[in-house]
Amino acid sequence: MKIGYRTVKTAVGTGLSLAIAQWLGLQFYSSAAVITILCIKTTKKKSYQTAWERVLACVLGLVLAILVFELLGYHAWGLTILMLLLIPLCVKLKATDGITTATVVILHLYILKEVSLPIVINEGLLIVIGIGMAVLANMHMPSSxxxxxxxxxxxxxxxxxxxxxxxxxxxxxxxxxxxxxxxxxxxxxxxxxxxxxxxxxxxxxxxxxxxxxxxxxxxxxxxxxxxxxxxxxxxxxxxxxxxxxxxxxxxxxxxxxxxxxxxxxxxxxxxxxxxxxxxxxxxxxxxxxxxxxxxxxxxxxxxxxxxxxxxxxxxxxxxxxxxxxxxxxxxxxx
CATH class of the missing domain: 1.20.120.940 (Putative aromatic acid exporter, C-terminal domain)
Structure with a gap:
């Protein structure tokens, strides 16, 4: 079994994201680790591009979730309508890599069945920690x-x-x-x-x-x-x-x-x-x-x-x- 440099970065970045989110007492702190794993790519360019797409998709997802859930209620069909809006918009904005991350954030709101400033801040910190750790991990790339x-x-x-x-x-x-x-x-x-x-x-x-x-x-x-x-x-x-x-x-x-x-x-x-x-x-x-x-x-x-x-x-x-x-x-x- 061979452990490569990217594997080491992913493992360390995932652990650090989880530890920071847990230390801050964030809800759904394990999501920070998942976001880090999703954002670590093979190159710096792809990593930065993915980070931007995920931030954009998450912000868009939060805004749409607040509007849809507050207007239509926290129901499965409301989530269906939300995804019907989110996915085409992400495709239009060329942020398709961020759909998965945005969905995680949306599901957090669906589970909690409420929207408040502390919850929005919680989700924002999860995104910043998860994506930020991935970007930091990809700052150093070995030359070939x-x-x-x-x-x-x-x-x-x-x-x-x-x-x-x-x-x-x-x-x-x-x-x-x-x-x-x-x-x-x-x-x-x-x-x-x-x-x-x-x-x-x-x-x-x-x-x-x-x-x-x-x-x-x-x-x-x-x-x-x-x-x-x-x-x-x-x-x-x-x-x-x-x-x-x-x-x-x-x-x-x-x-x-x-x-x-x-x-x-x-x-x-x-x-x-x-x-x-x-x-x-x-x-x-x-x-x-x-x-x-x-x-x-x-x-x-x-x-x-x-x-x-x-x-x-x-x-x-x-x-x-x-x-x-x-x-x-x-x-x-x-």
Whole structure:
């Protein structure tokens, strides 16, 4: 059995909410603990959003409960009418997460069968304690940077393996490869993007947005790798073009890392493309098909490298903008 950080926060926050509400002598003090459990979410952003929705729904629920119960009486059909009013209003105000909490407050009034200032204050304190403790518990969220870096390294290792396997296939078509890196990479990219997105809602948006953009870039590159695999398999491993392509893939595999090497390899691809254009025209159908597959491969690899180059350029521009903004602020101009 594994106890995670969120579980610990939920347990501690629930206990503290219950203890505070009980110490204050509030009626239905256990409801404060329930509200805390409902409000603790996976990210700060979701926690704050949920807190706001619950406060809004509870206030709305209290107002409607006072009006409906005092006018129509404390009856089950009165509660039915109240819910028919509350739920559409919460949906309209985009506070659907607060319907459950508001219902708890409404049922307290229904059980007590009266409305007074002390009762309203009691319910308000339950809401403040329950939601406030949840917000405090979610103030600290652990960064996933270490995990993101590990996934980044694993994805890059898989990219290297895929490129080298494709290069090996061009040199020797008898090479056996089960393609497990492709399946593994697809799953890692999905996990990494979800984790990076969660971190954006928790920690410094600028730092974590880099990882999200990075994994988006790798995802687009991965789609290209999946596309070029069939075209590589159609190349004749005995021809000069295939050997050149294989050598290029080997060199490219050694340069898979977060840094910017795309411009260098784009230039190398241009040189390879010019070299093929200057070579003799294909004489047979097989040579023609091989040449066509080579040009298709070069076009796809250009797209592969431009995706990485564009990310690096954007990242540099963002860093420069952030640096300039800091300098202007330091100089007292902002």
């Amino acid at each position: 940077e270490k995990k993101l870096k590990e996934i980044q390294q694993q994805i890059e290792a898989n990219f290297k393996a895929i490129l080298r396997e494709l290069a090996a296939y061009l040199r020797d078509k008898d090479q056996q490869w089960d393609g497990k890196e492709i399946t593994e990479t697809a799953q890692l990219l999905k996990e990494a993007k979800a984790l990076a997105l969660r971190d954006i809602e928790n920690v410094a948006p600028y730092d974590c947005a880099y990882y999200y953009r990075y994994f988006e870039m790798r995802e687009r590159q991965f789609e290209i790798l999946e596309r070029i695999a069939p075209s590589v398999s159609s190349l004749d491993h005995c021809c000069q073009e295939s050997l050149i392509v294989g050598e290029f893939l080997d060199r490219l595999a050694g340069a898979v890392h977060p840094g910017n090497t795309a411009s260098h390899y784009l230039e190398e691809l241009e040189q390879i493309s010019r070299r093929f254009k200057e070579s003799a025209l294909p004489q047979t159908l097989e040579e023609f098909e091989t040449r066509a597959a080579v040009y298709h491969f070069i076009g796809e690899m250009k797209r592969y490298l431009k995706i990485k180059r564009d990310l690096w350029i954007k990242q540099k521009q963002k860093e420069e903008t952030k640096k300039n903004k800091f300098n202007w602020k330091k100089a007292g101009c902002l």
